[in-house]
Amino acid sequence: MPRRPLRTRLNMRSLRNSLRLRTLLIVGGTAVLTAALFIMITLSITQRQMEQQARASLDELIDAMSSMASIACFAQDVTLANETAQSFLKSSAVARVSISAGNSVLALATRPDAQISAADIQRSITRQVSSPFNEGEEVGQVRLTPNWPEINRRIERMVRYGAGMMVALACCLVGAVALSIGVLVIQPVKNISDQLHALDAAEGGMLGQPLHHEDNELGRLVLDINALLGRFRSALQLKHEMHLAQVLHERTRLSAAVFEHSQEGIIITDADNRIVTVNEAFSQITGYSTDEAVGQSPNFIASGRHDKDFYAQMWASILGTGHWKGELWNRDKQGEIRPYWYSISVVRDNGGAIANYVAIFSDITEHRLALQRIEFLAHHDTLTNLPNRVLTLDRFQHASATARRDGTGVALLYIDLDNFKYVNDSFGHKAGDQLLKIAAERLKQQVRETDTVSRQGGDEFLVILPNVADEAVVLRIAAGILEALARSFEIEGHALGISASIGITLFPQHGKDFDTLLKNADAAMYAAKAAGKNTCRQFTEDMNVDALDKLKLKALLGTAIENDEFRLVFQPQINIETKAIVGAEALIRWRHPEQGEISPARFIPLAEESGLIVPIGRWVIEEACRQGKQWFDAGLGPFVVAVNVSAQQFNNGDILGLVEEILYGTGFPAHYLELEFTESGLLNDICHSISTIEQLKSLGVKLAIDDFGTGYSSLSYLKQFKVEKLKIDQSFVRDIGVNAESLEIIRAIIQLGKTLRLEVIAEGVETENQLQTLRALDCNEAQGYLISKPLPAADWMAFYQSWMARHGMPSGSVAPSPQQPV
Amino acid sequence: MYSLLRAALLIALLCLALPARAQLVVIVNAAAGVEQLSKAQVINIFLGRNREYSNGQSAVPLDLPASSPDKALFYRNLVNKDLEQMDAYWARLVFAGNTSPPRLALSALDAVQQVSTNPGAIAYVERKDVNSSRVRIVFSVGGVNN
Numbered sequence: 001m002p003r004r005p006l007r008t009r010l011n012m013r014s015l016r017n018s019l020r021l022r023t024l025l026i027v028g029g030t031a032v033l034t035a036a037l038f039i040m041i042t043l044s045i046t047q048r049q050m051e052q053q054a055r056a057s058l059d060e061l062i063d064a065m066s067s068m069a070s071i072a073c074f075a076q077d078v079t080l081a082n083e084t085a086q087s088f089l090k091s092s093a094v095a096r097v098s099i100s101a102g103n104s105v106l107a108l109a110t111r112p113d114a115q116i117s118a119a120d121i122q123r124s125i126t127r128q129v130s131s132p133f134n135e136g137e138e139v140g141q142v143r144l145t146p147n148w149p150e151i152n153r154r155i156e157r158m159v160r161y162g163a164g165m166m167v168a169l170a171c172c173l174v175g176a177v178a179l180s181i182g183v184l185v186i187q188p189v190k191n192i193s194d195q196l197h198a199l200d201a202a203e204g205g206m207l208g209q210p211l212h213h214e215d216n217e218l219g220r221l222v223l224d225i226n227a228l229l230g231r232f233r234s235a236l237q238l239k240h241e242m243h244l245a246q247v248l249h250e251r252t253r254l255s256a257a258v259f260e261h262s263q264e265g266i267i268i269t270d271a272d273n274r275i276v277t278v279n280e281a282f283s284q285i286t287g288y289s290t291d292e293a294v295g296q297s298p299n300f301i302a303s304g305r306h307d308k309d310f311y312a313q314m315w316a317s318i319l320g321t322g323h324w325k326g327e328l329w330n331r332d333k334q335g336e337i338r339p340y341w342y343s344i345s346v347v348r349d350n351g352g353a354i355a356n357y358v359a360i361f362s363d364i365t366e367h368r369l370a371l372q373r374i375e376f377l378a379h380h381d382t383l384t385n386l387p388n389r390v391l392t393l394d395r396f397q398h399a400s401a402t403a404r405r406d407g408t409g410v411a412l413l414y415i416d417l418d419n420f421k422y423v424n425d426s427f428g429h430k431a432g433d434q435l436l437k438i439a440a441e442r443l444k445q446q447v448r449e450t451d452t453v454s455r456q457g458g459d460e461f462l463v464i465l466p467n468v469a470d471e472a473v474v475l476r477i478a479a480g481i482l483e484a485l486a487r488s489f490e491i492e493g494h495a496l497g498i499s500a501s502i503g504i505t506l507f508p509q510h511g512k513d514f515d516t517l518l519k520n521a522d523a524a525m526y527a528a529k530a531a532g533k534n535t536c537r538q539f540t541e542d543m544n545v546d547a548l549d550k551l552k553l554k555a556l557l558g559t560a561i562e563n564d565e566f567r568l569v570f571q572p573q574i575n576i577e578t579k580a581i582v583g584a585e586a587l588i589r590w591r592h593p594e595q596g597e598i599s600p601a602r603f604i605p606l607a608e609e610s611g612l613i614v615p616i617g618r619w620v621i622e623e624a625c626r627q628g629k630q631w632f633d634a635g636l637g638p639f640v641v642a643v644n645v646s647a648q649q650f651n652n653g654d655i656l657g658l659v660e661e662i663l664y665g666t667g668f669p670a671h672y673l674e675l676e677f678t679e680s681g682l683l684n685d686i687c688h689s690i691s692t693i694e695q696l697k698s699l700g701v702k703l704a705i706d707d708f709g710t711g712y713s714s715l716s717y718l719k720q721f722k723v724e725k726l727k728i729d730q731s732f733v734r735d736i737g738v739n740a741e742s743l744e745i746i747r748a749i750i751q752l753g754k755t756l757r758l759e760v761i762a763e764g765v766e767t768e769n770q771l772q773t774l775r776a777l778d779c780n781e782a783q784g785y786l787i788s789k790p791l792p793a794a795d796w797m798a799f800y801q802s803w804m805a806r807h808g809m810p811s812g813s814v815a816p817s818p819q820q821p822v
Numbered sequence: 823m824y825s826l827l828r829a830a831l832l833i834a835l836l837c838l839a840l841p842a843r844a845q846l847v848v849i850v851n852a853a854a855g856v857e858q859l860s861k862a863q864v865i866n867i868f869l870g871r872n873r874e875y876s877n878g879q880s881a882v883p884l885d886l887p888a889s890s891p892d893k894a895l896f897y898r899n900l901v902n903k904d905l906e907q908m909d910a911y912w913a914r915l916v917f918a919g920n921t922s923p924p925r926l927a928l929s930a931l932d933a934v935q936q937v938s939t940n941p942g943a944i945a946y947v948e949r950k951d952v953n954s955s956r957v958r959i960v961f962s963v964g965g966v967n968n
Contacts, residue, residue, distance in 0.1 A: 067912060075870050077919035084918075130909065131864060133901035 026178040031170035039163045050155040073101040073129045073140025080108030095147035101140035267359040287333030303329040303337045321348045381455040384440035390455040399466035410507035411474040413463035414521035418499045418533040420459035442484040478536040499534035567789035573783040579807040583640035586624035617649040625668035642674040647681025670700035731762025834861040845949040848961035859960040870921040883924035883947035
């Protein structure tokens with residue numbers, strides 16, 4: 001029997017219980033009530049009867065004793081009377097007896113254990129005694145007091161016995177009734193109920209005939225239920241069939257509606273691929289009416305764009321898998337050819353034979369355009385329409401695969417526009433974007449059709465040159481790019497001149513994968529920038545080290561000041577004429593306890609990027625002043641202490657307040673402090689620069705322009721800035737004797753200095769020849785390895801003293817007399 | 823007619839026979855001071871209920887021997903009991919009680935003799951046996967004077 005839910009079983013049990021319980025209650029209650037009633041009636045009857053019986057037996061007793069009593073009374077014989085009384089007491093029903101004759105009591109006997117109440121005496125039986133010789137003559141009386149407690153005890157015993165019998169009878173009766181109801185009614189009903197629960201009428205379940213009850217009411221009940229189940233089942237079946245018919249009808253109607261109202265064209269053909277019907281959408285899409293289409297082969301709208309192989313594959317898929325999906329180009333009634341997305345399926349009959357083909361199609365012209373657009377956007381930079389990183393990577397993968405196969409190479413050119421930031425800041429982002437667009441165009445012109453030019457973001461471009469057999473070709477293309485980008489850009493009426501730095505990596509020599517090659521190309525590009533910009537560099541392994549761990553370095557840099565990892569070295573500056581040491585340029589050095597000596601060329605750009613240059617710059621100025629003050633106090637000098645100030649510090653930091661505070665804090669004389677700025681730093685915000693310089697000058701601080709000749713020198717600005725000194729960039733000095741052009745530049749700068757009454761110092765002087773040339777050009781001062789490399793502060797004093805002594809000069813005045821600069 | 827005659831004759835014979843029966847009387851000592859006794863008084867004295875006269879004189883009843891037909895006749899006439907019943911009566915009283923039956927006289931003559939000499943004695947005899955002036959008939963058994 002299947003398990004029914006708990007609730008049902010509980011209900012069943014309670015029902016069964018209640019039925020049995022109710023029967024028991026009714027039968028038992030009736031039995032108890034009846035028994036109680038009977039007992040009560042019996043009790044009262046029995047009591048009365050017993051009482052009567054007691055009286056009767058007492059009467060009989062008196063009768064039996066009457067002759068003796070009669071004689072005793074007649075003879076007034078006390079002894080006989082007593083004897084008679086004693087005889088009366090032999091009956092336990094008698095409690096007391098008195099025999100009297102006339103007024104005298106002959107005998108009075110009382111049962112010793114009897115308890116006699118006054119009421120009992122009242123209820124005594126009195127019998128007149130007549131003479132034995134004359135019935136009519138009363139000679140005395142016998143007065144009996146019945147032993148009521150004893151009589152009652154007897155009655156009680158009788159009643160109890162009767163009641164016990166009655167209760168036993170009732171119990172037997174109730175038990176018999178309950179048992180017979182349980183067996184005859186409840187059990188069969190429970191069986192029927194259980195069967196009904198387990199039965200699924202819809203499945204054709206029937207109740208079994210209850211055993212031994214086939215011919216009685218239960219049997220008939222089961223027959224009736226089964227008949228009802230049968231009727232119920234047939235009704236259910238009828239309803240189900242009607243529902244199926246309804247569903248079928250509904251489905252057919254729906255199918256027709258879908259077919260007719262579908263926005264997608266539908267073609268249904270027979271097994272011979274003749275069109276049986278088409279829907280409204282078909283007519284709207286192709287322009288052919290249903291009548292025109294029916295009976296035709298669907299290829300009457302074919303465009304002719306697909307070849308035989310295409311159709312063969314299509315049919316192979318339709319017949320093989322039962323369906324095909326794909327693009328088909330159709331020609332409509334107007335002759336226009338457009339792409340459609342087709343889904344063709346085979347419809348088979350019950351026997352498995354092909355009955356129809358169904359083709360559903362929709363116009364995907366818009367969809368294709370959108371896809372193309374998305375595809376393009378996903379792979380191209382929106383500003384320049386150049387491929388973006390994603391597509392570039394794809395192109396590279398392709399190129400590297402080809403290269404591996406052909407044994408050729410691939411070149412990556414990482415191009416960064418020099419000073420692009422300046423254009424952006426000065427002329428606005430719009431101008432910057434325009435410049436980038438033009439740059440992109442120029443780049444494309446410089447490469448072949450098969451090459452890829454992409455924008456990496458910002459002002460960085462990447463060129464991929466596949467099929468590289470000869471490095472010379474790469475260098476030639478790089479040179480062409482440099483040349484193309486060096487031409488001035490006409491933007492918003494301005495002619496802007498920028499340049500580019502290019503880093504070159506080759507596959508497979510400089511890396512097997514794109515990321516490595518790109519990283520190395522980036523490093524090479526930085527090397528090109530470090531080499532003075534507007535040039536290209538091919539990657540070498542040592543660049544890699546520089547580029548490594550940029551992020552790590554940045555992190556280390558953050559804690560360098562507090563960990564006291566910086567120190568200053570000082571490079572002497574001499575007066576070329578007198579050979580006297582006139583200044584010391586403070587240069588920062590960074591020794592990390594684990595990384596070792598880290599070049600300023602590496603960390604200064606990082607410091608500028610992260611903004612750490614401001615606190616670092618402050619430390620440099622403070623340390624330089626502190627050191628200078630210490631030397632002066634020790635009796636050295638006086639001489640100028642020169643400090644480089646970054647553009648950021650000058651523009652963003654409060655340089656004025658900073659310098660004032662440091663001078664005050666260290667006690668270093670202001671007019672021996674020289675701040676060196678680069679041209680580009682000053683040119684960022686000219687008005688601000690001019691006012692800042694004026695204020696610094698008012699403190700007495702000296703100012704010099706560093707790397708002079710490499711930037712956008714503007715004579716008018718130079719005049720406005722009112723600096724004291726120009727510093728010729730070492731690249732020019734290095735080229736003395738090599739490049740005549742450099743010599744001319746140096747000469748021009750020195751002339752300019754003389755004209756504007758500025759001192760001129762040359763840095764990077766390494767040979768006696770260079771020094772003599774500068775002297776001949778009337779350059780004021782010089783610094784460089786020829787004189788001394790930068791010296792730690794501890795070594796400075798010894799060098800200074802020996803140098804001054806060697807050139808016949810005192811190593812210092814006891815009290816340095818400050819001299820106002822010219 | 824004979825039968826009627828015969829019945830009448832029988833009735834006549836029976837009537838003639840009655841006077842032939844002996845008449846019993848109760849006698850007491852003449853000096854006892856008792857003139858007459860009622861039947862109830864006679865019964866009380868002879869059946870032991872009250873053995874004294876109304877003047878306070880105690881009465882001593884005398885019985886005739888059982889062999890005497892007068893005894894049965896006396897009790898029959900007095901209390902309508904036969905002698906066996908009388909014996910049963912006395913048996914009860916003698917057995918359990920303290921009342922005793924009348925003393926037995928040897929004969930009627932003895933009874934008359936005892937009554938005549940004992941002032942308390944009382945006895946029943948045939949009228950024809952009353953031959954002494956010292957006795958007095960106080961009750962006639964079967965008489966109307968009771």
